[in-house]
Amino acid sequence: MYKILLADDEGIVIDSLKMIIQKNYGAQCDIESAKTGRSVVEMAEMFRPDIIFMDIQMPGINGIEAMKEIRKTNPKVVFIVVSAYDKFDYAREALNLGALDYINKPFDRRTILDVLSRAMAGLDQEKRIRSKSLEIREKMETVQPLIENGFVYSILFQDNFAEETENYKNLLDIKVNYGFMEVVEFGSEEEGKKLTNAVGTGIRLQKQYINIRETIREFQDCITGSMMGNKIMLFVPADVPKSDYNDRTDRIEKCRAMIDRLQERFEAEVRVGVGRIKPIAKMADSYREALEALNVAPSRVAHAEDLPVGCSYDSDYPIEVENALFDAVGNGNRDLAAEKAEQFFGWMEESYPDHLMDVRLKSLEFVLLAEKKAYESGGQTYHFTSRTDYLPTVMGFGDFSDLRHWFVVHMSQAAMDVATKKDETSDDLISRVRSRIDLEYSGELSLDLISRDENVSSYYLSRLFKEEMGENFMEYLTGVRINKAKELMNNTDRPMKEICVSVGYSDPNYFSRIFKKTTGMTPTEYREDRLR
Incomplete structure (x- = not known):
């Protein structure tokens, strides 16, 4: 359904436009009309049209001024200007206000249908874009917690993974290079510096994690980790490498307000530890400070800057x-x-x-x-x-x-x-694997078998092998086997089936397919080509 507003001080023009539209689009269009500039503005605010046919010269407010007013409350509306005045200034100003077209009176049916078709196509495209955007947002709402948790895990527990952290920063649109960690702790009751029933409370609140996360985000512009036991880790981005007194005070007040809301909604005692601002690469230190602050202070909000936590340095210490x-x-x-x-x-x-x-x-x-x-x-x-x-x-x-x-x-x-x-360890491992392939290529070698014998994971060996050799394990093994097969075909007259088995393939048909994929010809074609 397209909502169309016809604005013209001549009833015959309104009737003509209405007849053309209804005859060609029927019930697809809901049509209203107005004959003065003021009534157009009022009708537009009430009717919220998608398309407006606007006459320039109308009693009271003229069409250009009416367009300016309507744009303030309905910036997406499509204007089609219709006027008996073929003046460049009018046309230019109308187009500057985003009019789709400027039509001179008298107009014909084909002109109106053409411009209306373009207007509808534009609106349909906008709807598709909005729908796609909403679909993406819905999907992002599903995966966002996973991405955020991956980022928190990356900055806290994975040393020397700068590239992975940068990828997460791009996904989450994090522009800053500093931040600090907060640890939100849940329990049943406060006993000194500890909350009781940590395990039971953590289990109970796991089911409420999404709601807890949304509550936290009401107070914090942060990246939220998953719930680990009875704690949730938050990364809070920072523009500057150090906070001043006012920033710290504001942060504590936000945490206090957040604690009140969390306790009210989820019926649990809550404490928050806040670490110092650090470079993102040093977030593990800020995390440890936040945990230590919780252990040192009995208060609901424990800020590392207020406590004997971590190490302080002389002001000029580098x-x-x-x-x-x-x-x-x-x-x-x-x-x-x-x-x-x-x-x-x-x-x-x-x-x-x-x-x-x-x-x-x-x-x-x-x-x-x-x-x-x-x-x-x-x-x-x-x-x-x-x-x-x-x-x-x-x-x-x-x-x-x-x-x-x-x-x-x-x-x-x-x-x-x-x-x-590091290089020697990697080189020695790959050297041993290559030697084993060169010696045992005719047997049933596999990445899993060699990984188990070397006491490393198959994932690690696969990645390391690809980095060192430029090809994966199976590609290298296949290359060795095919080269050995070619060597036997060049230097012996052994039957093809025997060669197939001797280089590690029990199925001649599979051997033939692999050989052709690697060399561009079948084993028989290769041997015949060498005999010519």
């Missing part, structure tokens, strides 16, 4: 450089580790030129922590006496120059050890 340095070590990025080590040591030397002993201690602390990361990355054996000379060496440096060199070399070496051991 904590971001420190974090970047240890991230580079953990990621095996030797060049970046060396750059950040130089930067951090430069700060120490500039800020504390008369504190060589403190700089020695800090340098030794960092090197030991970095090497611990390297050991924990795997592939190395820790020897208790391997660093016997570190302390006397550091104490023997009489100036910053030699100490700087020692510090940078050891930090970058730790990063290189991480990278090397």
Whole structure:
């Protein structure tokens, strides 16, 4: 059904338009009319038309002014201007107001039907777009909690998965690089700093998760994780790397209001722990602060900034450089580790030129922590006496120059050890798999079998094999088998069935299909081609 409003001060024009429309569209159109500018505006507000045929010259408010007024309350309406005045200024202003067309009187039936058909087609397209948009929104409402939970899991529990986190950020349209974690905790009663019956309350509220999530979003612009036990984790985006006093106060008040609503709706005691603002890559630290705040404070809202939670630093301490340095070590990025080590040591030397002993201690602390990361990355054996000379060496440096060199070399070496051991471990595994394929290609080899023998998951081995070799496990195995088959066909006159079995295929027909898919010809065609 299309709602059409005819606006003209001449009754004969209205009657003509109505007759043309009704004759061709019948009950598809609901038609109303008005003869003055004021009545057009009033009728448009009450009738809410889809299409308006608008005359320019009408008593009182003219057509152009009426269009401007109607646009304020009905911005989607389609205007078709009909006028006896063939003036460029009128046409230009009408088109500027979004009129679909400007028709001069007298008009004929074909002109009216053509412009009306275009107007209806445009409206139908708009309806399809709106319908599709609603359908997408409905689907997104279904998968949104899953995406949000995936993001929260990614930033809290998966180290070195920056690409995955970026993908989630794009899906959720997260533009900022900072944020903080909140932990919403549910229970039956408060006992000091704890809520009782955590397990029972968590089980009871699992069924209410969607409703709880919607209630939280009434107060928080946040990404909501799933309910884990009796807790829900929230990521709250932040534009700045640090909150001021007013921001913190506002946050606490929002949490208090949210707690009141949650307790009222779900009949449970609620507490909220709030962590400090961190880079997204450091959300696990903010999460730990939020948990610790809940453990330290007995209040309903526990903010890490208000409590002895985590570590505070001097105002000029380069904590971001420190974090970047240890991230580079953990990621095996030797060049970046060396750059950040130089930067951090430069700060120490500039800020504390008369504190060589403190700089020695800090340098030794960092090197030991970095090497611990390297050991924990795997592939190395820790020897208790391997660093016997570190302390006397550091104490023997009489100036910053030699100490700087020692510090940078050891930090970058730790990063290189991480990278090397990762590469060596991967290379050794793939080398063993390739050797086994080369030796046992004629047997019943499978990815699952080799994964079990190597004590790694088939998913991990498959991904690693594809990354190292540029093709998947089965493609490589097939290539080896086909090459061996070609070798036997080139150098022996053994029967084709025997060759088929000797390279690992029990079914000659399947062997023939695989051979042709790989080489472009059947085994028989290949052998005949070599004999010519």
